Amino acid sequence: MSDFDLFRISEDHEGLREAVRQVCEDKIAPHAAAVDEESRFPQEALDALQATDFHAPHIPEEYDGVGADALATCIVIEEVARVCASSSLIPAVNKLGTMPILVAANEDIKRRYLPPVARGEAMFSYGLSEAGAGSDTAGMTCKAIEQPDGTFLLNGQKSWITNAGVSEYYTVMAVTEPDGPRGRNVTAFVVEKSDEGFTFGAPEKKMGIKGSPTRELHFDNCVIPGDRMVGERGEGLKIALRTLDHTRVTIGAQAIGIAQGALDFSLGYVQERKQFGRAIAEFQGVQFMLADMAMKLEAARQLVYVAAAKSERGDADLPFFGAAAKCFASDVAMEVTTDAVQLLGGYGYTKDFPVERMMRDAKITQIYEGTNQVQRIVMARQLLKG
The missing domain is CATH 1.10.540.10 (Acyl-CoA dehydrogenase/oxidase, N-terminal domain)
Structure with missing residues (x-):
């Protein structure tokens, strides 16, 4: 080769x-x-x-x-x-x-x-963020206290949980040693939808991704068997961050998909829409916008694919590339979808065409699985570590 x-x-x-x-x-x-x-x-x-x-x-x-x-x-x-x-x-x-x-x-x-x-019999969601612990994941207050019989009593809440209520299973991070060292006192557990004391908040009313339910998880003396612990006790936050190194790449993939949909629709529209007696695709100003959209999208795609290859291999520099792929691709998606709305003019601002939906959907890719400000912190730390 x-x-x-x-x-x-x-x-x-x-x-x-x-x-x-x-x-x-x-x-x-x-x-x-x-x-x-x-x-x-x-x-x-x-x-x-x-x-x-x-x-x-x-x-x-x-x-x-x-x-x-x-x-x-x-x-x-x-x-x-x-x-x-x-x-x-x-x-x-x-x-x-x-x-x-x-x-x-x-x-x-x-x-x-x-x-x-x-087999498609169940879906799986992820519970890390809380109302008071978004970017500051170590500041979580959800607790899982071990009982004399070896079970854990789970109390607290999780916020912004994607597909909550639809998923059958949830990986939930909770503090198992309240007096332990911050960040090293969190443990991961599997929680099942049917567990007593586990309920959901009302669906959030969101700007975009409206078809994917986002709800809070509530735990009120929810009993979790000890054999549902994921990894070692106290390793939960380390596991959570390792997970995000891999899954941030998939958010980059989601972002380039949204952007591609917006570009594809725009290309069709500008070749059909006529102003001043000709298709607006013939105007250089429009052509330059399309060229920039496609150029940035392709750069983002290449970065996502390289990060995916590093995820597959488990490369040591995955934390940098995962953060970079998610950050760059989501910024590009926001830019491309905004330009798509602009290319359609007044029509782009209406729900008769899909680009306004794509623009609303793109925004969340800059926020979830770590804001793009946090991604830049991750990248900078990796650079300074050498």
């Missing part, structure tokens, strides 16, 4: 893209506007993704999954996001919720919880 081959996407990956795009165009895109307008879960997308094994492609074959690599998983998320960002959170959050299991759990937990997700 020559060095140049490393920069070519494999035929398998391109074949996967074609297959996912077909499913998205046929089964997901027709419902995207209604899902947004009605703020309802995209059940049609879930059904279509489960029928084709695209709902959680990252789960290894030994746990009944298809064993897609990190780049293939990114391509799935990218293609779904191109037509419906809310729907792309199905594979993205299944990965986010199960990643702590994959990187840190014992074999018993893996065998118990990964196969149902792989």
